[in-house]
Amino acid sequence: MITKHVERSIPRxxxxxxxxxxxxxxxxxxxxxETDGFFSLxxxxxxxxxxxxxxxxxxxxxxxxxxxxxxxxxxxxxxxxEKNAQVRPSTxxxxxxxxxxMQFGSxxxxxxxxxxxxxxxxPSAQTFMHKAQSVSEKLMRCFARGLGFPDDYFIAAHDVSxxxxxxxxxxxxxxxLDPSIPVPPDHFRAGAHADWDFLTLLFQPAGSSGLExxxxxxxxxxFGHGDSxxxxxxxxxxxxxxxxxxxxxxxxxxxxSTFHRVRAPSEPGRDWFGPRYSIAFFNQPCADAVIQGxxxxxxxxxxxEFTRRAMERNFAALRRKREELEAKxxxxxxxxxxxxxxxxxxx
Ligand SMILES: O=C(O)CCC(=O)C(=O)O
Ligand SMILES: [Fe+2]
Numbered sequence: 001m002i003t004k005h006v007e008r009s010i011p012r013x014x015x016x017x018x019x020x021x022x023x024x025x026x027x028x029x030x031x032x033x034e035t036d037g038f039f040s041l042x043x044x045x046x047x048x049x050x051x052x053x054x055x056x057x058x059x060x061x062x063x064x065x066x067x068x069x070x071x072x073x074x075x076x077x078x079x080x081x082e083k084n085a086q087v088r089p090s091t092x093x094x095x096x097x098x099x100x101x102m103q104f105g106s107x108x109x110x111x112x113x114x115x116x117x118x119x120x121x122x123p124s125a126q127t128f129m130h131k132a133q134s135v136s137e138k139l140m141r142c143f144a145r146g147l148g149f150p151d152d153y154f155i156a157a158h159d160v161s162x163x164x165x166x167x168x169x170x171x172x173x174x175x176x177l178d179p180s181i182p183v184p185p186d187h188f189r190a191g192a193h194a195d196w197d198f199l200t201l202l203f204q205p206a207g208s209s210g211l212e213x214x215x216x217x218x219x220x221x222x223f224g225h226g227d228s229x230x231x232x233x234x235x236x237x238x239x240x241x242x243x244x245x246x247x248x249x250x251x252x253x254x255x256x257s258t259f260h261r262v263r264a265p266s267e268p269g270r271d272w273f274g275p276r277y278s279i280a281f282f283n284q285p286c287a288d289a290v291i292q293g294x295x296x297x298x299x300x301x302x303x304x305e306f307t308r309r310a311m312e313r314n315f316a317a318l319r320r321k322r323e324e325l326e327a328k329x330x331x332x333x334x335x336x337x338x339x340x341x342x343x344x345x346x347x
Contacts, residue, residue, distance in 0.1 A: 003263075006228040008215070010036055012238070016043040018138055022145070029139060030146040030255075036215040037243040037256035038232065044135050046128075048237030051203055054128045055277055058171040060118060061100055062277075068117055069100070077107040078168055078284075088191030089223065089317030092325045095190045096183075096264065097174045104129060105165040129169045132201055132281040133160050135239065139199060140283075147251055148294050154250075157289035157303065158198065166284035166307070168197075174210075174276040179268040189262035189276065192225055196310035197244035197282040204278045206236035209271065211278075213242075214259045220248040223317045225259035232260075245310060246285060252293035 011032045015025065032039035061069070066083065074082040083098035102108060102125055112122050140154035160167050174189040189210055194217070202211070212229040234240055248257040262278075265271030285291065285303030292300040301309070 004228045006230050008036065008213075008230040010038045010040060010213075010232060010240075012040045012042060012235075014043040015041055015045075015135070015138060022142065026142040026145050029142045033143070033146075033243050033247075033251075033255035035256070036213065037248075037258035038213050038215075038260075039241055040234070041135070041239045041241060042235070042237070044239060046131050046135060046237075046239070050128070050131070051237060052205070054124065054203070054279060055205055057121060057124045057128075058173070058277055058279060061113075061121060061171060062098065062173040064113075064118065068113070069098075072100070072111050072113055074101070075107075075111075077103075078166065079103050079107050079111045086190075087318060088188075088193050089314060089321050090193060090225070090259075090261075091186055091188060091191035092318070092321040093187055093191070095174075095262075096177075096187060097172055097189060099170055099172045102129065102169045103165065104133075104160040104167060106163045107166070125169060129160075129167075129281070132169065133167065136199060136201060136281065136283050139241065143199075143247065143251075143255070147254075154198070157285050157291075158283050159286055162286055164287040166287065166303070168280075168282040168284060170280045170282065172278045172280065174262065174278075176275045177265060177273045179265070179273045183264040183266060187264055189264050192259050192261040194225075194257045194259050195242060195244040195282060196246060196307065196314070197284050198246040198250070199283045200242050200244055201281040201283075202234075202240040202242070202278060203280075204234045204240070206234055207272075208276050208278065209233065210262045210265070210276060211240070212261055212263055214261075215256065217248075217256055217258060219253050220245050220257060221313075223313065229261075229263075231263075244282070246291070246306060249298055249306070250291055250293050252295040252297035 013028045069081045072080050074080040079101050081100045084094045086095045137155050141151050144151055144153040158167060211232045213232055214225045214229050216226050232240060243255045243257050245257045247255050265273045287304040289303035290300060291306055
């Protein structure tokens, strides 16, 4: 599919003087959530230097040999390391990346490398997770207010001090590509998807390009997206945030969980072909959190059930995509056969 690029700008929201400005910030956040579902944050408690430093930590992890990273493999508890293994239903092909996911709770047992493998890694990752959680809790307070819930309603549902917390910090490394070898059009660094968490915080070194968004989704139960994409750039030290399917559902579809992707570089001279690093913090509900919007549009579900259904929808969409690709390949083989017969007949 040919990409149509559309200029849009996402709002930049300052968290300066948060306690005194909470109502103004709430209004800005809700407006952003109701439109494109993406916004960037500045003046947070995470400094640009802290973001630089966590990228050094992430690069040191990815610099380890694969056989060391493979000692903490990805599991269905949504933690651990994977490489070339995440297939998106939108593409049917694996993202060109590796990633390592960490959590706060008991799912991380045996999923941290020993300190001798990467001295200081675990405490620096955990310190950063707590800072990202603290920024997230400010946003949760505002979104609760905006929806008419008590201020600490979403914070309690995402309590990372509980053993059944599911919130994730994800380090991502998209591989360097050779500019002389064109990437097929259906291959992406990260294929189009919507996040199924409550709210995602994204960090990038300034100047890394590739992230694109495609707003326009009306209901959380639909899987499709349009074809008008907008590139998003990051100012140094800013955090780009997006609403996930869980908050879209919890707001009765008022706040939008928007499709996004990371395009592969395609034009030497314009695009960056070197490695790309990013960090995502996914706010996931505790397994026993009870989820229902103020207007009760969707039936009440637990955090565990919501996640299970989101994964099921994802796998069903992936199955459909695989069948579609298989049918195309069969069609291609048959058309190829017809062509061969036609050539034979005309020879
Ligand atoms: O790397 C990025 O910029 C985006 C990553 C992302 O969307 C994800 O992992 O869900
Ligand atoms: Fe995402």
